[in-house]
Amino acid sequence: xxxxxxLVGKTGQVGSELSRLLPELGNVIAPDRAxxxxxxxxxxxxxxxxxxxxxxxxxxxxxxxxxxxxxxSHARAVNADAPGVLAREAKNIGAxxxxxxxxxxxxxxxxxxxxxxDPPNPLNAYGRTKLAGEQAxxxxxxxxxxxxxxxxxxxxxRNFLLTTLRLATEREELKVVNDQVGAxxxxxxxxxxxxxxxxxxxxxxxxxxxxxxxxxxxMTAAGxxxxxxxxxxxxxxxxxxxxxxxxxxxxxxxxxxxxxxxxPISTKEFHSPSHRPSYSVLSNARLAQAFGxxxxxxxxxxxxxxxx
Numbered sequence: 584x585x586x587x588x589x590l591v592g593k594t595g596q597v598g599s600e601l602s603r604l605l606p607e608l609g610n611v612i613a614p615d616r617a618x619x620x621x622x623x624x625x626x627x628x629x630x631x632x633x634x635x636x637x638x639x640x641x642x643x644x645x646x647x648x649x650x651x652x653x654x655x656s657h658a659r660a661v662n663a664d665a666p667g668v669l670a671r672e673a674k675n676i677g678a679x680x681x682x683x684x685x686x687x688x689x690x691x692x693x694x695x696x697x698x699x700x701d702p703p704n705p706l707n708a709y710g711r712t713k714l715a716g717e718q719a720x721x722x723x724x725x726x727x728x729x730x731x732x733x734x735x736x737x738x739x740x741r742n743f744l745l746t747t748l749r750l751a752t753e754r755e756e757l758k759v760v761n762d763q764v765g766a767x768x769x770x771x772x773x774x775x776x777x778x779x780x781x782x783x784x785x786x787x788x789x790x791x792x793x794x795x796x797x798x799x800x801x802m803t804a805a806g807x808x809x810x811x812x813x814x815x816x817x818x819x820x821x822x823x824x825x826x827x828x829x830x831x832x833x834x835x836x837x838x839x840x841x842x843x844x845x846x847p848i849s850t851k852e853f854h855s856p857s858h859r860p861s862y863s864v865l866s867n868a869r870l871a872q873a874f875g876x877x878x879x880x881x882x883x884x885x886x887x888x889x890x891x
Contacts, residue, residue, distance in 0.1 A: 585609045586785060589636035591619065591669065592643025596737035597683060600774030601642055608782055609638065621665035622657070631672035638781065639673050639680040641666055644713070646735075648687070649856045651708040662712035667719030674725035679784070679796060681777065686733035686765060686803070688714040691860025698866050699731075699799045707857040717799070729799040730777065730870075733863055734813075737770035738830035738888055743810065747817045748834040751842035761811035761847030765863045766803040769884040776802055776876045783874065800873065801865035804881035811847045816882060818842060820889040828889070 586609040592598035593613035605611045612634050620626040621643055631639075644662055645651060651658040666682050673680040687710035688703040705711045720727050736742035750757055784796060808816070821840055824831050850859065871877045878884070 586637035587612065587634060588638045588640065588781075589613075589630070589634055591621070591639070591641045595642055595644070596735055596740045596742065596770040597773050597777075598642035599739065600737070600770050601640060601777065604774055604778040605640075605781070608778065608785055612636065622660045624664065624668045627665060627668040628672055631669070631676065635676050636678055638784075639669055639678055640777070640781075641669055641680065641682045644683065646709070648707060648709040648859070651712065652856045655708040655712065658708055658712045659715065662709070663715035663719055666716040667723065670720040670723035670725045670727060673727075674723050679726045679728070680720060680723075681728045681730065681781070682716065682720050683773075684717050684729055684731045684799075685710065685713045686731060686863035686865055687860065688717070688731065689860055689863055691763075691862040694862055696864045696866035697801070699801060699869055706860060709857065721797075721799075726796050727798075728780070728796060730773075730802040731799065731865060732768050732773055732801075733803045733865060734765045734767040735770055735773065736767060738834075743767070743813065744817055744885075744888070745834045747814050748821060748831070748840075749836075751818060751821065751840045752835050752838040753841070755841055755843050757814060757842050757845045758848045758852075759811040759814040759845055760850050760853050761809045762849050763859055763861055763863075764807050764809055766805070766807050766865065767813050767881045767885065768802075768804040768878065769888060771887070772804070772878045772884055773802060776870075776878055779876055780874050798869075798873070800870040801867050802870055802876075802878065803865050803867060804878050804884050805867070806880045806882070807864045808881060809847075811845060813881075813885075814845050816885055818845065820885060824889050828891075831889070 590613040645658040690704040
């Protein structure tokens with residue numbers, strides 16, 4: 584018998600990809616915002632008590648990093664409080680919860696890839712609320728998997744890929760930060776890796792209950808780059824884009840690219856309202872060891888978007 588899977592955040596970058604893949608593994612229930620308001624704990628409890636899922640996947644998040652600086656209460660409600668309620672309810676009914684977190688729980692002072700056990704020290708409100716969400720999930724006592732990822736993008740939603748393409752139709756010169764290092768990670772590969780892991784958990788479960796699985800794992804693209812180099816790679820791919828690629832036409836609104844150059848600038852010159860880690864590369868070794876899952880390199884992931 585297939586398990587019931589509650590997917591939270593079905594319209595987000597990762598959630599929309601999961602909603603496409605998960606039905607192969609279970610009976611997926613994915614409420615919209617009208618049915619599940621993450622800012623209202625009672626709404627979360629009601630969904631959990633009604634559905635009684637065997638697996639909860641929380642792909643919802645407040646991801647507006649700069650906006651969170653002046654709206655931390657809203658970010659905390661979605662990123663910290665709601666995951667805590669979901670996890671506590673999961674504990675009560677014996678469900679496993681999968682929760683996505685971020686590289687921004689770290690401060691960037693390390694210059695080699697962060698390990699799961701490295702001490703967190705977020706620099707901004709977004710990172711603080713995501714770290715609080717992690718801790719709430721752990722404190723719940725529910726079996727859980729926390730997947731930290733980084734620089735997530737997709738061919739829909741709001742992200743660096745789509746913003747770069749839009750600006751490239753409006754400006755001949757783009758200025759992009761070149762002193763922040765990370766791993767751009769495509770939502771498609773995150774969803775595929777998560778689905779693979781869920782499949783292995785279901786296959787290994789006894790009867791209808793999941794094994795006691797708990798831990799934090801890093802799940803990002805292999806390799807590293809800067810926002811500046813990522814922007815350059817996006818424009819390189821865009822110049823070779825095949826005709827009639829719907830998401831690309833939507834991103835550019837059918838306009839041609841006029842950007843001729845990308846100039847590197849410092850974080851200080853960018854004047855961002857929030858502080859970001861200068862280095863937030865995560866080591867994926869533990870994920871590979873535990874589940875035999877590895878994501879491809881960041882450049883390969885980007886190429887895949889343009890050549891589906």
